[in-house]
Amino acid sequence: MSQNPQTPSNPNFLGALAGLIGILGIFLYFTGWIYRWSYFGYFELEIISLNFPLESFLIVPIQVFFGNFITTIKALFAIIITPFLIKFTLWLLSPNSSNITFLKKLHRWIIFQKLRQIIATLFNQIFKDLIIVSWLLIVLFWLAQSQGYQDARRDALNSSSTLSVVAVVSSNEKLALGRQLDDIFADPSLKGYRIIGDQELFDKIRGRELNDTTNPNQPIVWRLLLQTDSWVYIFPALPPNSKSNQRPPVLAISTADGRIQFLILSRPKMN
Structure with a gap:
């Protein structure tokens, strides 16, 4: 008599490992995306327009979890x-929690009763997995969002910024802002340029294009936020006494096809 082949009792180790790596990659990508969304959102930049390589989002979580001692403690x-x-959460949605006195009123709510009915119709394991994944995403979102904002605020302040000091040089006819190299006190001619929007944004930056640290309370230091294939994003760092809700203006300078154009992305508050 021929014997039926026995089904291996041991789980497929390689398959389980591949699944674990895939899930870990999803969580890391999510964390990196939220961090950059929060960081560049501080500077009024949309992350979907910056064209970061997908694999770079897997490295960013290192900053979220191990950026500094406080970050590690928080993680x-x-x-x-x-x-x-x-x-x-699993206990709160289980029938056992209805025996607790202060939770009886909660279980009487129609919404809570409907929720428990829906849970009862689902497979128990699927429900548990959903709760686990939901809490993991919530915690990762909180860690990445808060760290992204803190790092952006740190880099926006001149006294604590880790971003490089920048100097952008362009020909006179290609950029309306900037000082003449042979005469830094002369304003460049605005003839032939047009503007749409709030001219105050332009006027507040004009005359402040050069770094000046003679006044420690109101220093002017331009820093490089980001450089891509066709765009350069620069901003004047905030003074140390700036308010918590103050944002620096960000200049997006297009260098595509050798033609330089610029756009002011956020309103300067340099009072």
Whole structure:
């Protein structure tokens, strides 16, 4: 008599490892995307327009988890508290929680009853996986968003910025802003240029194109935010006494086809 081939009892290790790496990659990409969305959103830049390589988002989470000592402590705290949040949520939506006195009123709500009915119709494991993934995404979003904002605020302030000081040189007829190299006190001619929008944005930057640190309370230091194939983003760093809701103006300078054009992306607040 021929024997039926036995089904291996051990799980497919390589398949499980590949699945784990895939899930880890999704979480890392999500964390990197949220971090950059928060960081560049501080400077009024849309991340979808910056064309970052997809693989670069997998490296960014290193800054989220290990950027500095406080960041690492915050990440460890999130790792510790997340399992408790998951268990509490599963218990809260389970029938056992209805025996608790202060939760009886909650279980009487129509919305909560409908939610439990929906949960009862789903597979138990699918529901647990959904709760776990939801909490992981919430925690990763919080870590990445807060770290992105903190790093952007740090780089916006001249006293703590880690961004490079920049100097952009262009011919006179290609850029309306800037100083003449042979006469820095002469304003460039605006003849032939047109403007759409708020002229105050342009006027507040004109005359402040050169770095000047003679006044430590109001220094002017231009820094490079980002450089891509066809765009250069620069901004004057904020003084140390700037308000928490103050944002620097960002100049997006197009260098495509050798033609330089610029766009002011955010309103300067340099009072």
